[in-house]
Amino acid sequence: MFQQKVTRLRFLKYFLTALGTAVILSACDNSGTNTGSSSKDNSQTATAGKTIKVATEPTFPPFEFKGTGNEIVGFDIDLIKAVGKAAGMTVEFQNLPFDGMIPALQANTVDAAVSAMTITPERAQTISFSRPYFKAGLAIAVRQDNTTIANLDSLKGKKIAAQIGTTGAKKAKSISDAQVREFDSAPLALQELANGNVDAVINDAPVTLEAIKSGNIKGLKVVGQLITEEYYGIALPKNSPNLNAINTALAKIISDGTYAQIYKKWFNAEPPQLPETAPASTS
Numbered sequence: 654m655f656q657q658k659v660t661r662l663r664f665l666k667y668f669l670t671a672l673g674t675a676v677i678l679s680a681c682d683n684s685g686t687n688t689g690s691s692s693k694d695n696s697q698t699a700t701a702g703k704t705i706k707v708a709t710e711p712t713f714p715p716f717e718f719k720g721t722g723n724e725i726v727g728f729d730i731d732l733i734k735a736v737g738k739a740a741g742m743t744v745e746f747q748n749l750p751f752d753g754m755i756p757a758l759q760a761n762t763v764d765a766a767v768s769a770m771t772i773t774p775e776r777a778q779t780i781s782f783s784r785p786y787f788k789a790g791l792a793i794a795v796r797q798d799n800t801t802i803a804n805l806d807s808l809k810g811k812k813i814a815a816q817i818g819t820t821g822a823k824k825a826k827s828i829s830d831a832q833v834r835e836f837d838s839a840p841l842a843l844q845e846l847a848n849g850n851v852d853a854v855i856n857d858a859p860v861t862l863e864a865i866k867s868g869n870i871k872g873l874k875v876v877g878q879l880i881t882e883e884y885y886g887i888a889l890p891k892n893s894p895n896l897n898a899i900n901t902a903l904a905k906i907i908s909d910g911t912y913a914q915i916y917k918k919w920f921n922a923e924p925p926q927l928p929e930t931a932p933a934s935t936s
Contacts, residue, residue: 703742705764705895707733708749708757712838715863715919716769728919732786733767733887735911739902742895750837752818755780758890765895766888769857771820772931782886783899786912788925790879791821792858794846794865797874802853804877811852814842820883821855843870855880859920884931 711717711725720726725746737744747763754766758780771789772782795802802808810830815822817835825833836842839856846854847870854861858879864870887903889896906912907927916924 703895704745705737705742706745706747706762708747708754708763708766709768710749710751710754710838712840713751713769713857713860714867715859717767728787728915729767729769731915731918732906732912733765735906735915736887736899736902739905739911740898742898751816754888758888761890764889764893765899769860769885770888771883772886773820776888779891781889781891781893781896782931783889783896784903784929785884785886785927785931786903787885788927789883789885790858791824791855791881791883792861792875792879793877794843794854794856794861794873794875795852796846796849797872799852799874799876802876805880808853808855812850814845814851814854815856816842819856820881821857824880825855840864840870843873847872884928886931 709717709725709729711719711727713727715727716729717725717727725748730746733744749757749763749766751768751770754763754768754770755776757763758766769787769789770776772785776782793802793805793808802811805828808825808828808831811828812832812834813825813828814834814836815825816839817837819839821839822833822835825831834842834845834851836845839854839860842851842854842856843861843864845851858875861873861875865873865875887899889899903912913924916922
C-alpha cells in the first residue's frame with residue numbers, strides 16, 4: 654500500500670500492480686447487485702443487424718473523449734464497438750451529460766449508456782446493468798504543495814470538488830462538514846483544484862491519473878489509498894431486451910482475448926479478473 658505524498662509514478666506503479674493482481678483499481682458505490690443475464694424478463698435477445706443508440710459523455714479520458722479529429726475515442730468506446738460487433742449490432746453514439754443518462758435510459762430515448770458508470774444498488778433499482786466490464790475505485794487528488802490532506806479523514810471540513818451525479822460526489826457529500834462543489838465534468842473539477850478554489854477532488858483513479866500524466870491539468874498529485882472498490886457496467890433501460898445479447902457479447906470478447914487487447918491498448922497492463930456480477934461494496 655502507498656502512503657502519504659504518493660508520487661505520480663509510485664501511484665501509477667501501485668495502480669497497475671493492483672490491476673494485475675485483481676486487488677484494487679478505480680466514477681462513478683457498489684453492492685452485490687446481480688446484473689443477471691439469466692432473468693426471465695431479459696430472455697429476449699437483440700436481433701442481429703439492429704442499431705442501438707448508446708449514450709456517452711466524451712469528457713472522461715481515457716474512457717471516452719474527443720480525439721484529434723474530433724471523433725469519440727477511448728477504452729469504453731472501443732469496448733462497446735467490440736461488444737456490438739460480437740452481438741451483431743451497429744452502435745450509434747449520442748453525446749449526453751453524465752447526469753442525464755439515467756433519465757434518458759428510463760425514458761427509452763437511448764438503448765444503452767457506456768460512460769464509466771459504476772454499478773450501484775441505487776442505480777440498479779431504475780435501470781439494468783450488464784456484467785461488470787471494469788474494476789475501478791475512487792482516489793483523492795490535491796495540489797502538489799498540499800501537506801495536510803493524506804486520506805479521507807483529513808477531508809473533514811474541507812472544500813471538495815467532484816463531477817455531478819458520480820460516486821465521487823456521493824462520497825464527498827458523506828464527509829463531515831465538507832463543502833462540496835459539483836461540476837459537469839471531471840476535468841472541470843480538477844481544474845478548480847488546480848486553480849486553488851477547492852482543497853481536493855474525489856474522482857475515479859484512472860481518470861485523475863490520466864489528467865496528471867497528460868499534463869493537461871498541472872500541479873496535482875494523488876494521496877492516500879484508493880477509497881473504494883467499484884465496477885463499471887454498460888447501463889440499459891430496466892429489463893432491456895438487449896441485456897442478454899450484450900452480456901453474451903461481453904463474455905465472448907473476454908474469453909477470446911479481444912477485451913485484453915483493448916485493455917492493454919489504453920492501460921498498458923494486463924486486465925484483472927472480472928466477476929460475473931458486482932460484489933458487495935468495500936467502501
